[in-house]
Amino acid sequence: xxxxxxxxxxxxxxxxxxxxxxxxxxxxxxxxxxxxxxxxxxxxxxxxxxxxxxxxxxxxxxxxxxxxxxxxxxxxxxxxxxxxxxxxxxxxxxxxxxxxxxxxxxxxxxxxxxxxxxxxxxxxxxxxxxxxxxxxxxxxxxxxxxxxxxxxxxxxxxxxxxxxxxxxxxxxxxxxxxxxxxxxxxxxx
Amino acid sequence: xxxxxxxxxxxxxxxxxxxxxxxxxxxxxxxxxxxxxxxxxxxxxxxxxxxxxxxxxxxxxxxxxxxxxxxxxxxxxxxxxxxxxxxxxxxxxxxxxxxxxxxxxxxxxxxxxxxxxxxxxxxxxxxxxxxxxxxxxxxxxxxxxxxxxxxxxxxxxxxxxxxxxxxxxxxxxxxxxxxxxxxxxxxxxxxx
Numbered sequence: 001x002x003x004x005x006x007x008x009x010x011x012x013x014x015x016x017x018x019x020x021x022x023x024x025x026x027x028x029x030x031x032x033x034x035x036x037x038x039x040x041x042x043x044x045x046x047x048x049x050x051x052x053x054x055x056x057x058x059x060x061x062x063x064x065x066x067x068x069x070x071x072x073x074x075x076x077x078x079x080x081x082x083x084x085x086x087x088x089x090x091x092x093x094x095x096x097x098x099x100x101x102x103x104x105x106x107x108x109x110x111x112x113x114x115x116x117x118x119x120x121x122x123x124x125x126x127x128x129x130x131x132x133x134x135x136x137x138x139x140x141x142x143x144x145x146x147x148x149x150x151x152x153x154x155x156x157x158x159x160x161x162x163x164x165x166x167x168x169x170x171x172x173x174x175x176x177x178x179x180x181x182x183x184x185x186x187x188x189x
Numbered sequence: 190x191x192x193x194x195x196x197x198x199x200x201x202x203x204x205x206x207x208x209x210x211x212x213x214x215x216x217x218x219x220x221x222x223x224x225x226x227x228x229x230x231x232x233x234x235x236x237x238x239x240x241x242x243x244x245x246x247x248x249x250x251x252x253x254x255x256x257x258x259x260x261x262x263x264x265x266x267x268x269x270x271x272x273x274x275x276x277x278x279x280x281x282x283x284x285x286x287x288x289x290x291x292x293x294x295x296x297x298x299x300x301x302x303x304x305x306x307x308x309x310x311x312x313x314x315x316x317x318x319x320x321x322x323x324x325x326x327x328x329x330x331x332x333x334x335x336x337x338x339x340x341x342x343x344x345x346x347x348x349x350x351x352x353x354x355x356x357x358x359x360x361x362x363x364x365x366x367x368x369x370x371x372x373x374x375x376x377x378x379x380x381x
Contacts (some may be wrong), residue, residue, distance in 0.1 A: 064268025071237030075244020099292025106361040
């Protein structure tokens, strides 16, 4: 093959995983999560790539909608596993009733990793209203949340949230701001 | 065949299967027909019964998992049929109690009272093992097929509305803990 990759070493099919994404992936593993249910977006695809590379025994399950993903994760917990969800902040809006009437009401712990839209770095006005509402929505439901502000803290943030979730049987949210996941001035998708 | 008849018929075929049941009348009637720790009664999250059962089936491939859903609820989450087909857990039976109405909220008609066909939807999403049962005999046959031929199975039972006579406990955490304890108690004692 004649193609070469100048950014990520010898294998052009496997671009380098950003450090924050490797940290989230390691945090999920170290936090005990072996099941990940997801509705994809661009930043989350880096976490999926990191899981595939470093923790290939983690099963990833695609859902068609975030509310559905919450249901699948709840069933995975009832079956004795420790599940995580990957979703975009817009999808958190789709999932709210399930977070309240299933996860919180039944005390079913899930680590929700939420890729932010509508925060600084956003270019699409349609993403802003729910993006602005993410923290108030989580606060209104009483869901503990932390934001990963630096890429070197990603693993520890996820591990601490997983401990809170599975230790106390509550859903938690780990927010990934665009300043973390998208290069400055980039990411118009 | 009323919904209670269908639930009671399905319940009588159960041995150690965990059951996830839709909120409202379906949950009330499963409780009335026969409470057991392995019944997971939902009290909210309308639409997610099939998804909860899918997650359970993935986590516990050694156990047959049964979901008792409603037509109105499954219509809220049709993507679940695509995910069930894609994951293809052999140990999942989704039994849809299709009365063509939102029974718990006063009997307003659902689209399955008209042209909507949930068995056809399941097939269109890629579920290969499906059936529609219009009487008790057909339902018995479909349930037997779902026990002997690996799934995932989607069985649509066309039922008439019936009046629930009891309600399960309102304590969600109690329901969950009782269910998980029962499921864990005999784990390891059965192999696929």
